[in-house]
Amino acid sequence: MGRELRLTLRNELAELARHGEAVRQFLEENGAPPRVIYVIDLALEEMLSNVVKYAHPQGGVHEIELALQFEPGRLIVTIADDGAPFDPRGFPRYDTSTLLGERSRGQLGIHLVRRLVDEMSYSRQAGRNRVQLAMRL
């Protein structure tokens, strides 16, 4: 039973469902608390689906690298892709007070990730986006 999980996904929505169970099982087997499992499950659904939908406007088959690693007191999740530059930290803030007005569903996903994860960082190097999420254990 290892403390690190690395996966490579194709940029297809079906891949998210296929690998989601493996991620949840890895987290459970390594004793992650239920809230951490839920938040990472949600964060990966939102972040990975955004990469699939928006990272490659020209289409094509691309790979997304996913890594989950337990460190003392923290779980680190890294998502790397070769798509268009996208820093989720710079995405417009979702204003919950405008729930009754026109609202882009797309904004909800990033908003939820920002609200629920403990840490989020972003970098771009050699044409690759790298988002790192962290949850305290």
Next chain:
Amino acid sequence: MIRLETVSTTDALTHLALSGRLDIEGVNAVESEFARTINARKRSTIIDLSDLQFIGSLGVGMLIACAKGLRLHKAVMVLLGPQTLVEETLRAVGVEALILIARDHSQALELLRRE
């Protein structure tokens, strides 16, 4: 996997239940039927979420869209018994500005009476 069930319907109320995972696959599987059922009846609607293990942003959006439609017909949506983490997700978006959340059926009916 997601399951949508019609629990009961009366002249005044629609009572549905969503169980399982309301993730991308789940929304794709039930959104049409969910919206069709609610929009056709235009009645205040209780959605039992007590067996819903997960909701993502698409699922939240699905609930919001139908709740907005109900408001146009002076009807409301009540979410019944969401699990702790599902409720945390819903409140992180601020759905309570549009959708009522009740612990149990009695509270749901009380909230509907006040509307």
